[in-house]
Amino acid sequence: MPAIPPADSVGHQMVNNKANGKPTIPSGGTSYIYLAVAVASVGGMLFGYDTGWVSGAILFIHQQFALTAGEESIVVSGALVGAMLSSVVGGASSDKFGRRHLLLVAAGICVLGPVTTALANNLLVLIIGRFITGIGIGLASFTTPLYISEIAPERDRGRMVSLNQVALTGGIIVAYVVDLAFSASGQWRWMVGLAVVPAILLGAGMAFLPNSPRWLASKGQDEQAKETLQKIRGTHDVEAEYQAIQAGIAEEKGSRWAAVFSAGVRPALIVGLSLAVFQQVTGINTIIYYAPTIMRFAGLSSATAAILATAGVGIVNVVVTIVAIFLIDKVGRRPLLLGGMGAMLLGLVVLCLAFALTGLRSELSGITIASLVIYVAGFAIGLGPIFWLLISEIFPTKIRGKATGLATTVNWGANLLVSVTFLSLIDALGKAAVFGSYGVLTVAAIVFAYFRVPETKGKTLEQIQGLWHAGTDRTDPGLSP
Ligand code: BGC
DSSP states (O other): OOOOOOHHHHTOOOEEOTTTSOEEOOSOOOHHHHHHHHHHHHHHHHHHHHHHHHHHHHHHHHHHHTOOHHHHHHHHHHHHHHHHHHHHHHHHHHHHHOHHHHHHHHHHHHHHHHHHHHHOOSHHHHHHHHHHHHHHHHHHHHHHHHHHHHHSOGGGHHHHHHHHHHHHHHHHHHHHHHHHHHHTTTOHHHHHHTTHHHHHHHHHHHTTSOOOHHHHHHTTOHHHHHHHHHHHHTSSOOHHHHHHHHHHHHHOOOSSHHHHTSTTTHHHHHHHHHHHHHHHHTTHHHHHHHHHHHHHHTTOOSHHHHHHHHHHHHHHHHHHHHHHHHHTTTTOHHHHHHHHHHHHHHHHHHHHHHHHOGGGGGGHHHHHHHHHHHHHHHHHHTHHHHHHHHHHHSSOGGGHHHHHHHHHHHHHHHHHHHHHHHHHHHHHHOHHHHHHHHHHHHHHHHHHHHHHOOOOTTOOHHHHHHTTSTTOOTTOOOOOO
């Protein structure tokens, strides 16, 4: 266990928050917390790598196993089904056994899944491998933000948790590069198999990190909770923060599923589940998974154009997510979420019009690229990182795992629904109608977020619980960092 430096050496003593008299932690952090956040974020990399590799490898898998269209879609979506099923079960387990243990389990499963897939010699094993991988990805997808949220100081929590989304979008790009490197030789087994690298890194790193202090406190393990707080804050002076965590937990109703659906938690649950649906039904994964196909619709059929479109979308996604992490604790979650969804809407409206107005044929490819970029940038600054951040912040500690896991299951379910219906909807309704429908759903998401999503910037997880009390103005931007 590393020695705890005296408070003065790192300058992180507790200070009083003028607005409400509650203790807060000044901005910045110890190198230990940055290390913990970086290690946990590898969970996001796992999620991203698995999202990304399939697009390139499926061409070779298709050939090798002579897959029909239906079989191919089972191979691709097998992971989504696994993720959907594991999240809700994993959520309850993370409340029982702790976030850290769940991340260790996720890392183990994320080794087993890709190895099974990479060694598959028949369709059944291939599908089983994808399903196992999905189980691991589902667990990592919500446990990473949850763990980071529970260890981060409130003033940096937004950017620390959103590092998960940076790792996720980075993982998608890494997978594209790996796909590209192995595509000349057609070695799809390496494309899949390399997913074990982030899984091993996550498992090895988490083995040395502590449980989250909030989870420890919720289990009555007071001494370990305080020790962990001292370690991650770099000071012995954690009593005030610890008391605030304890007081928050003491006010909570219970740790069973009934508490998740209780009247007090319901407003938070509505926000979490609705954002889970909106993040997907506004169409992000039709673009992440099908960017080359969309470019083909716009008349760019060359392989180079397809690769550039895919890479371009991926790069915009990472770069703008990095911009988001610099803004999220300064301007707050609501302005980024609402502004980002405004940009997504603009991208979708332009895309819809471009496909609807046949007179625009010659400009179609340019307009399509521009609208995809605007749309993806809007997602990356708002709904992308902020959905995962909010669901890790808005629920009470004792049921945080269950509720976050439930929202994650809904998110994977909506992802599955949108991605498997996209191509058939295009056939049945036409491109303009499909992108137009995602636009209508984006309007619904904006209205919902405007009225229901709270501003959580600068508040402790315990203070956020106070936002749900009747009569509180949840949209108040609160403290400035
Ligand atoms: C979403 C994924 C999506 C990814 C793209 C995540 O926040 O949950 O479904 O593929 O962002 O960056």
